[in-house]
Amino acid sequence: MTQNSFDVAVIGAGAAGLNAALILGQARRSVIVFDNGSPRNAAADHMNGFLSRDGMNPAELLTIGRGEVRKFGGEFHDGTVVSVTRDGEKFSVELADGSKIQVCKVLVATGLTDRLPDELEVFGERWGRDVLHCPYCHGYSVRDQPLGVIAKSAEFAMHQALMVRQWSDDVVLFLHRITELSSEDREKLAARDISIVEGEVVGPVVEDDRLVGVRLADGTVVARSAVFVGGALTMDPNDAILRAFGAQRAETMMGDFVTVDMMGATSVPGVFAAGNVVDPGAQVIMAAAAGAKAGAGINMMLTNDDLEVALALRS
Template identity: 35%
Template sequence: MYDVIVVGGGPAGLNAALTLGRQRRQVLLLDSGDYRNAPATEMHMFLSRDGFSPAELRRLGREELTHYPTVEVRESRVASASGSAGDFTVEFEDGTAERARRLILASGQADTLPEVDGVADLFGRGVYHCPFCHGFETAGLPLAVLGGDLSHAMLALYLADRFSEDVVLCANGPLDVPDTLRATLKERGIEVREDLVVRVAGAAETLELHFTESAPLARGAVFHRPVSQQRAGLAAKLGCELTPDGCVQVNAQQQTTVAGVYAAGDTARQPETPGPTPFVITAAADGAKAAIWLEQDLFRAGLG
């Protein structure tokens, strides 16, 4: 039996395994090879690694784990998990299983992109999800926001406030916001297009949005906040409580509502926060916190 099984090979899972390996815990890190930021060539807001490749960060993280003999990394997909603190069973898609005294869920979220031709191909390469991650690099360019709900209207206002004097909100249908917000968009000089977007073409800084009715729109970048959901359904199978937006509910120690199960990264959040923070550096920090408090939990359990 392992001390800990960590599900997820992104920055949260890697940092959790690293922290536990340094405490000489027997750790199994499971990596499916699916990463939310796989399309991105750069990550930002990570001290000493601003603009660094996410894939290279994962490679270096895996390499660092080889220095700790009690940490095993396995490329495998998890099918299910069950049990309770002290004896959890994790089952794999190939029918095999492993047991552990504690679990850390760090499998992250998966994005569902709009069914607009070209968006999936350009996601992370001209179509971006986050002004914190990509706003600085698109500053001064003509920008578009794809989406017609409250969050996309606020995103358009934020981009106009921080990064560009030329922002167009492409609602891809009727704009669904209060009249007061529609008036604010007009006051801030943000054009609103409500006809359907059928295609996004081109490359970063030379994009073109095509509509069912109006003329094509040339833009330097497009921002869109995709709908996200848990990449793996392990938390629900274990009985962990979820927040209304589908994140795994954790406390300040990254503990879920099920004893012995911790969660880290954008898969989890405290109910007091308005939403997950999908950044590499916060995911790595969550992984360290989960591992530190889990280690103390195991230590105290060993004392009886």
């Protein structure tokens, strides 16, 4: 780092953080980006649904993004932020090595951590390859293959099974530990030719480093080439920094998340958030767009601060 004071600290260098840093750099703000090197989509080998970047490896996108941010003066620090505290009118960012950086505004773009339930952790070995969470991210890549869906509730099961059916005529819903499925829901699944498999799932069946089936507790193996487990996940936002500030939160279908306004501002003045840390359903392109909005929102707040200082100097 060439300095210890910046206009903005961006914590997290995924699509949201990098796009915010790009907007701020082009607005001629001094920006430092912190990154611990653990993006949510690290296991995926490509992205879908990103205009002009469809099929690109996510790591390549981040490498290109870093280069673009550096072109406009952005700096990077690869390491973990220990804490962010208010320091008068500014913020103090403490790093793992004990050093501190002073900034005017903060953007938290630290993403989330996907957690499978204990009994399904064994599927994590195939994560991002043929054990998947988002049909829009991965559906086209496994189109026309025998697909499975595992969820933790009837609501999630119906949502994802009916969605996955768009990409394959051969979809199986594994009830796993869902004890009740209404006759109405069963009729909907039957109408879309989605098969229901009773019984608890115990793990994947893998041959030649590819998924070939799902094993049930009674030993039955149901042949599948890919399984969607988005409805079985617990999505834990990496929001310790926001929690420490007491940022306002709300319960959502995906869990408890910090709320932000349309420009990414939290309830804590000067603290913004963007990407999966506040929006678990955001694909890469959505996270990037949220980062762009947050960058613009932060720049507007800094512009107002600059005006106040200028007016005070004239009085």
